Amino acid sequence: MKKALGISILLVIVCIATAMASESFLSSYNLENLIRRTALLGIISIGVGFVIVTGGIDLSIGSVICLVGCGLPWLLTTQHWSLPAALVVSLVVPMLIGLFHGLIITKLRIQSFVVTLCGLLLYRGVSRGFTNDQTVGFGTGFDGLRALATGQISLPFIEGFKLPAPCVFLVVIAIASAVFLNYSVYGRYLFALGRNEQAARFSGINTGRMTILAYVICSALAGFGGLLFVLDVNSAQPADFGNFYESYAIAAAVLGGCSLRGGEASILGVIVGAALIQVLRNMITLTTNHQNMEFAIIAIVLLVGVISDELMKRWLVRRRMARDLQ
């Protein structure tokens, strides 16, 4: 909870500033859009959070999103697979990818950066190959399936605002992840292994298995995110679908308190980090006419956030030490 404090304050500040600059920011339509985008980014960011806890990194997320995002419509509309079969394949293949990454990283002891960088190239190449570089999409069909991403749920007592369906997935995934990380022995193992792998191994933890598990979770969530992304957008271009998304996911996770050195994570923080990124992008279109400055503005706010968070942590530590000395 403490880890997410700094970033939450930043999010609130950005939201207040945007709301003051644009009255449409708080309109229910805009909030629905924002929540949907945050949920999509949040799901993949939680995934990468698991890998970051172990001290690893996954650069293949964008390409896994592309693989599933192109694969599902391709299976359904070009190959005419049945819906259950296509869905099962779309969910299982990413898990196998994660297993594949995890096995290479733990058994052959190759750095995760290299393995997943190859994954980044591999899965995009494969997607472009089987789709023949063609845009794939659901056309006008599959409305029921698409409701998973585009559907809206009416809330009791609240008129005019409907909860986007992906938000439900995010909440379920977030709660499950938080319970797993903080209240299960396996979650403790993950933290331990991230802080000091050797120590964890010597104290009897099967670190290899835990690392593999983290990569499986990460790829599975990336694949699930890809599925929701394509259901939302309705079409995917293999050359650029999901391109660069691993950067956003890693940024959200790090902003949310995951340390790239491993051993630290906060699921709530990751979601707040994802929300901050999406609010910033939304703010730029809503309040300025300088869309071309988008990356620069995001970068500056994020850097300010990370630096102030770090300074605040140090100040808290110093204050505690001073109090202990007294």
Add this chain to the structure above:
Amino acid sequence: MKYSLSACLLLALSLTTGCKPAGSSNEASGKKKVAFVSNGVASFWTIAASGVKAAGEKFGVDAQTLMPTQGIVDQKRIIEDLLSKGIDGISVSPIDPANQTDILNTAAKRTKLITNDSDAPASERLVYIGMDNYKAGRLCGELVREAMPSGGSVMLYIGRLEQDNAKSRRQGCIDGMLGRSEDPKRFDPPNDVIEEAGFKILGTLTDNFDQAKAKANVEDTLSRYPEVGGLVGLFVYNPPLIMEVLSQANKLGQIKVVAFDEDDKTLKAIQEGHIHSTVVQNPYMYGYKSVEVLSELAKGNVSVIPANKMIDIPARQIRKADVDAFWADLKAKLGK
């Protein structure tokens, strides 16, 4: 051990590549080889590729279509690889013509170089095959006037503004919409709001080919300007995403949409009356004509190059009345 391994690899490489003369024609078949390089991956280029294929068969040349996926760096790599492989002619759609003169001139020195879709007048290309994007943009602007006879506020969407064809198309659209005189050199900064002739152009939003971003742009427009009267999608994937957002927001039919290009979803929406009209290029002919011209040039026939160094493939306006006939023809060309 390491050294001997890399030495072996080097040797193997030099054997496979070095022994081959850097000659151009495909010696086994005696066919000339020509290549068509797009500026990215899109259904638009698939149509062009079918023109390339048809012309390759017609004129008896080995014609190949290549689509760069990572922008300008990738396009340069493709052209360089074609040159090192040996090629009789290249037709390229430069992504950023003003800054690609170097590589284009290198290509022009080593083979027959022509441009398609987007021109690079500063380079030594032999001829440009395509439409005048400014004029095509004007056709689009006129359709906006037709869709919104009493004016109103309009937002424009486009992939990116770095390439000349995008710049001219956008400017043509603005000038056509506002009924200004023809001046392809005019440039309104994309961040400025333009109020003129009963129209208020709110801005031009770019997405760098990220479709989720393109969709978010439309959603954010509806949030920021609930009163917006018209949306214009200037790249092939923009109009379908506009449809996506409007149908999710239950605003189909309430906001006028004018499109560019011929995505299936755009054509379907015109049939249904949700998109007023679109301006279509003729990518099939870009591909076909490119291969025809390159095969003639490879034979040494330079009479195919007109004096103004431009072969115009004009754009057309497609409204609800024309869409069925146009779509049937398109499907026939794609062999669907």
